[in-house]
Amino acid sequence: MILVNRAYSKIYYVLLALSLLGCIYFLFFEGVGDALIYVCMAIYFNALGYFVFLKINSIFIKFKFLFFYIGYLISMPIVFINKEQFTRNGWSGIGDYNFELTKTFEALLLVSLYIFIFVLVSFIVDRVLIKKYKIQEAQLSFNPLKALRKYRYIFVVLLIFQLYLSYFMMQYKIGIVGLIPEELPFRLVGALYYYRYIVIPIIAGLLLFSNFGRKNNFFIFIIILEATLSGVFSASKSVAIFHMIPVIAYLLTVNRNKLSIAMLFLTFAITSIASLVRNLLFYLDDLHSVTFTTLIDYFVSYEGFNFEYIFKMISVIITRIGGYQEFFATYFNDLKHVDINLFFEGVLGFNFFSNHNFNIMRDIYGFEAPEGYSFGIAIDPISYLYLSSSNILVVILLITIWVVLLIGTEKILNIIFIKYIKNSLYIIILNIYILLAMVNPNIKVIFFNIPIYLFLLFLMIKCLPPYKRNNCFFPCNPPKN
Numbered sequence: 001m002i003l004v005n006r007a008y009s010k011i012y013y014v015l016l017a018l019s020l021l022g023c024i025y026f027l028f029f030e031g032v033g034d035a036l037i038y039v040c041m042a043i044y045f046n047a048l049g050y051f052v053f054l055k056i057n058s059i060f061i062k063f064k065f066l067f068f069y070i071g072y073l074i075s076m077p078i079v080f081i082n083k084e085q086f087t088r089n090g091w092s093g094i095g096d097y098n099f100e101l102t103k104t105f106e107a108l109l110l111v112s113l114y115i116f117i118f119v120l121v122s123f124i125v126d127r128v129l130i131k132k133y134k135i136q137e138a139q140l141s142f143n144p145l146k147a148l149r150k151y152r153y154i155f156v157v158l159l160i161f162q163l164y165l166s167y168f169m170m171q172y173k174i175g176i177v178g179l180i181p182e183e184l185p186f187r188l189v190g191a192l193y194y195y196r197y198i199v200i201p202i203i204a205g206l207l208l209f210s211n212f213g214r215k216n217n218f219f220i221f222i223i224i225l226e227a228t229l230s231g232v233f234s235a236s237k238s239v240a241i242f243h244m245i246p247v248i249a250y251l252l253t254v255n256r257n258k259l260s261i262a263m264l265f266l267t268f269a270i271t272s273i274a275s276l277v278r279n280l281l282f283y284l285d286d287l288h289s290v291t292f293t294t295l296i297d298y299f300v301s302y303e304g305f306n307f308e309y310i311f312k313m314i315s316v317i318i319t320r321i322g323g324y325q326e327f328f329a330t331y332f333n334d335l336k337h338v339d340i341n342l343f344f345e346g347v348l349g350f351n352f353f354s355n356h357n358f359n360i361m362r363d364i365y366g367f368e369a370p371e372g373y374s375f376g377i378a379i380d381p382i383s384y385l386y387l388s389s390s391n392i393l394v395v396i397l398l399i400t401i402w403v404v405l406l407i408g409t410e411k412i413l414n415i416i417f418i419k420y421i422k423n424s425l426y427i428i429i430l431n432i433y434i435l436l437a438m439v440n441p442n443i444k445v446i447f448f449n450i451p452i453y454l455f456l457l458f459l460m461i462k463c464l465p466p467y468k469r470n471n472c473f474f475p476c477n478p479p480k481n
Contacts, residue, residue, distance in 0.1 A: 008062055012053040015069055016046055022077040030080060033101040037108065038076060044112060045073045048119050057130040059427070060406045061122045063434045068115055071323020071380055072108075078315045079324050086325075089366030094325055095332035107331045114382050117396055121403045129411045135424050145425065148210040155207040156219065159226045162200055166226075169196065170233035171288045176281060177236055196230060197242065198436070205246035205432065209253075209425060216250070223247050224263075228270050232295060235278035237271040237317065244270070245432065253428055272313040322380035330383040335363050343388040343398050347381045348405065348448070358387075405448060412451040416458045 019042040026035040045068075052065045079086075086094040097103055173179040175193045183189070204223045208216055224247060231240025244267045251260035280298045281287060319325055337358055344350045360377045362368055381402075385395055413430065420426040437447035 008053045011062075011066065012046075012049050015049055015066075015074075018074050019046060022073065025077045026080070031101070034080070034099075034104065037101070037105055041073055041076070041108060041112070045069055048115065051123070052119060056119075056123055056126045057132050058122065058126045058407050058410055059133070059430045060410045060434045061126060061403070063431065063438065064406065065115075065119065067321055067438060068118075068323070068382075070318060071321045072111060072115075072327075075319045075321070075324040078319055082315070091365070093329050093365040093367075095329045095364075096334075097328045097332040103332065107328055110331070110386070111327060111382055114385055114395065114399070117399050118403065121396070121400050122407070125400075125403050125407045129407050130414070133421070133427060135422055135427065145206060145210040145212070148206055152207055152211060152219070155203050156222055158203055159200070159207070159222050162196065162226050163229050165192070166196065166230045166233040169193075170235075170281075170290065173287055175234045175236065175239070177234075177278070179281070196234070197239065200226070200230070201242050201246055201436075204243065205249070208246055208250040209428075212250075212254075212425065220247055220250075224266070227267075228273075231270045231274040232277050235274055235281050237274055237313070237320075240270040240274050241267060241317070245435065249428060249432060253424070268314050268317070271317065275313060275316075322378065323382070326379040327383045327386070329364055330379055330386060333364060335387075337363060337387055338390055340388045340394065340398070343384050343402075346379070346384040347402060349446075409448055409451050412455050416451070416454050 023035075023039055023042055026038040030038075049065065049069060052062060056062065080099070083099050086092045086097075088095060097107070169175050169192055172182045172184060172189075174181045174184075174189050175196060181189045184192075204226070207219050207223070211219065223243070227240055227243035227247075230243055231237070244263065248260050248263050248267070251257075251263060277295055277298070280295070281290070339358065342358060360379055364379060365377065385398060388398060389395055410430070413433075414421055417426060433447075
């Protein structure tokens with residue numbers, strides 16, 4: 001048996017190393033007080049990290065804590081390095097926070113309390129619902145997706161067609177952050193947006209993992225090409241990252257570690273190019289005249305693209321996870337908007353609870369989008385908790401609801417796919433599934449809905465006669481080695 005918690009302990013050691021780098025920065029480049037606060041935070045987060053990664057079984061909770069860790073502890077040195085760039089309002093708005101020692105301590109104390117409650121409640125619910133994940137050696141070679149292998153060339157065609165589709169979407173401003181898309185019939189704007197954002201990465205993942213155990217170099221090349229052009233034509237860092245995730249996950253799974261590291265740096269380069277392209281597209285009135293050659297010429301003529309720029313993009317990606325900057329902008333703000341519905345809408349994605357006039361861009365960052373532009377700005381879950389209620393008992397209740405939904409969803413998936421629960425591929429899919437919901441706020445509610453629909457289908461199949469049930473996907477036993 002292979003305990004899955006051991007695999008996640010490696011993540012803990014990587015985070016520990018990153019936090020040590022943060023400690024070195026604060027000790028040498030910041031004041032004694034700030035260094036002391038960061039060292040204490042590093043000890044606190046690493047103690048919680050050890051507990052979460054080794055004692056809590058839930059993969060969804062591990063991933064959520066991972067985002068807390070990066071969003072606050074790893075982001076904090078980056079924010080301090082760039083503190084001269086922050087203003088009260090605007091894109092770099094951070095409220096009335098002026099990096100004073102007492103203000104830093106005050107805000108981080110509240111953050112630490114919220115995260116401690118989250119971990120404590122998670123441990124209790126986890127002990128009730130989730131058993132330890134154990135991968136059987138006999139299951140390592142069992143690939144439940146191999147039946148999809150016969151569709152691999154259909155997947156390839158869809159990925160190649162996406163090269164043109166992304167160009168078409170760029171011409172009509174579809175899926176470009178900040179630009180209002182042109183109107184198309186039959187709600188094609190929304191369909192194309194979600195198709196590229198969600199379906200294409202799933203197709204890429206199915207293509208690679210249905211051919212699990214093979215090098216798949218040709219398929220990897222096609223996916224990289226698609227991810228690059230989708231990132232460039234959408235001028236979106238998140239699209240580029242999202243489309244590269246299946247490649248990196250697959251390479252890590254088959255232990256092609258050196259190539260996976262190379263793909264990670266390639267992803268950073270693609271996101272940097274996508275960010276540059278956005279600067280061009282924002283200043284063009286008509287995108288129908290833009291060609292791929294236009295974008296290449298703009299990129300070649302830009303003199304600022306270098307390793308320093310890529311490093312800056314890495315810092316932007318880390319801070320975009322959400323944490324330190326968002327909470328401090330929220331906490332040190334004149335706004336005292338307390339509405340419990342903010343949590344259900346912003347964290348869980350249940351928009352039908354919305355009955356307020358709260359606007360993150362206006363109320364937190366203090367500016368309005370120019371005419372003809374549209375920006376979706378998010379804040380982190382801790383900020384939503386702070387804005388939802390000032391009563392600590394209500395906060396505990398909200399965290400409990402959140403944890404129960406996360407772990408309950410994971411438990412439902414484990415019941416539905418019980419025959420795969422000891423398979424390494426299932427564990428990988430669980431990680432990717434929670435990642436999808438955390439990267440794009442627009443699909444948070446889908447994260448909870450899909451398992452419910454699958455569970456209803458599972459119950460319907462259980463009601464079938466045995467001779468029909470055995471041929472179904474869910475209830476049959478895994479093959480013996």
